[in-house]
Amino acid sequence: MCGRYAASRRPEDLAGIFEIEKWEPEETLEPDYNVAPTKEVYAVLDRPLKDVEDPKPVRQLRKLKWGLVPSWSKTPEGGARMINARAETVHEKPSYRRAFSTRRCILPADGYYEWVTGKQERDLEVEGRKKRPRKQPYFVTPADGSVFAMAGLYEFWRDRTLPDDHPRAWWVTCSVITTEAEATPLAVAPADGPHALADIHPRMPLMLTPDRWDDWLDPARTDPAELTSLLTPPPAGLMRAFPVSTAVSSVRNNGPELLKELEGPEEGTLF
Numbered sequence: 001m002c003g004r005y006a007a008s009r010r011p012e013d014l015a016g017i018f019e020i021e022k023w024e025p026e027e028t029l030e031p032d033y034n035v036a037p038t039k040e041v042y043a044v045l046d047r048p049l050k051d052v053e054d055p056k057p058v059r060q061l062r063k064l065k066w067g068l069v070p071s072w073s074k075t076p077e078g079g080a081r082m083i084n085a086r087a088e089t090v091h092e093k094p095s096y097r098r099a100f101s102t103r104r105c106i107l108p109a110d111g112y113y114e115w116v117t118g119k120q121e122r123d124l125e126v127e128g129r130k131k132r133p134r135k136q137p138y139f140v141t142p143a144d145g146s147v148f149a150m151a152g153l154y155e156f157w158r159d160r161t162l163p164d165d166h167p168r169a170w171w172v173t174c175s176v177i178t179t180e181a182e183a184t185p186l187a188v189a190p191a192d193g194p195h196a197l198a199d200i201h202p203r204m205p206l207m208l209t210p211d212r213w214d215d216w217l218d219p220a221r222t223d224p225a226e227l228t229s230l231l232t233p234p235p236a237g238l239m240r241a242f243p244v245s246t247a248v249s250s251v252r253n254n255g256p257e258l259l260k261e262l263e264g265p266e267e268g269t270l271f
Helices: 011-018 077-081 097-102 119-126 210-217 224-231
Strands: 005-007 032-035 040-047 058-066 084-086 104-109 111-117 135-142 148-158 170-180 203-205 239-243
Touching: 005 104, 011 040, 011 058, 011 104, 040 148, 040 210, 058 104, 097 104, 097 148, 097 224, 104 170, 104 210, 111 148, 111 203, 148 203, 148 210, 210 224
Parallel strands: 058 170, 084 170
Antiparallel strands: 005 032, 005 111, 040 058, 040 104, 104 148, 111 135, 135 239, 148 170, 170 203
């Protein structure tokens, strides 16, 4: 799954990486090292500009809310539960299939966090002794330092309780597509810890390599059979994972220190 990630790149950097043609300075977000559900995040998408006669899609950097609200939803409350869409079923689930057909995006990240229950705590659970598990967070990121381009969907939702000119009349929300975690060895693995992403969690965000960006973002591609071929996981061995401070477990904490690599898991959270 993807329940927390880091996104520190500036709009200027993302514009160069993704060949952005349009972004609004007033939508600039501060670097966020602890992105949690319902927060505003950057999304790269191809879409015609509003109030412009030319219908040609334009590569844009937009600010969206993480947690997809389907257009037919009566209220936005369910968005916090719809932060992830499974690659295996995204083409058929009512909440996602329309967005999958024409509203796909890329959610740029430095990488994502995932938590592993410490061995000592797991042993206690096996023994039947009640103890709240203390989980060790790991940060997963491309080994070469490149952007982690997560496949995503976006959707529009109209709040009918507000007038058309109200700034909150329209919600634009998004979801991260996830896939089965790689069981092959990591490009760089911690000496005392997981050696594959599947050792950390059975799911992972679907990362799109640059050769798939244009096809994924193209709104003219609407054939489900053609689109599902783009959901194939990237080549194995591109990622690294390392333990980070349990401070990231609290959404109140935010800063580059959360990405500092620890020499090993924190005490009491041994893998």
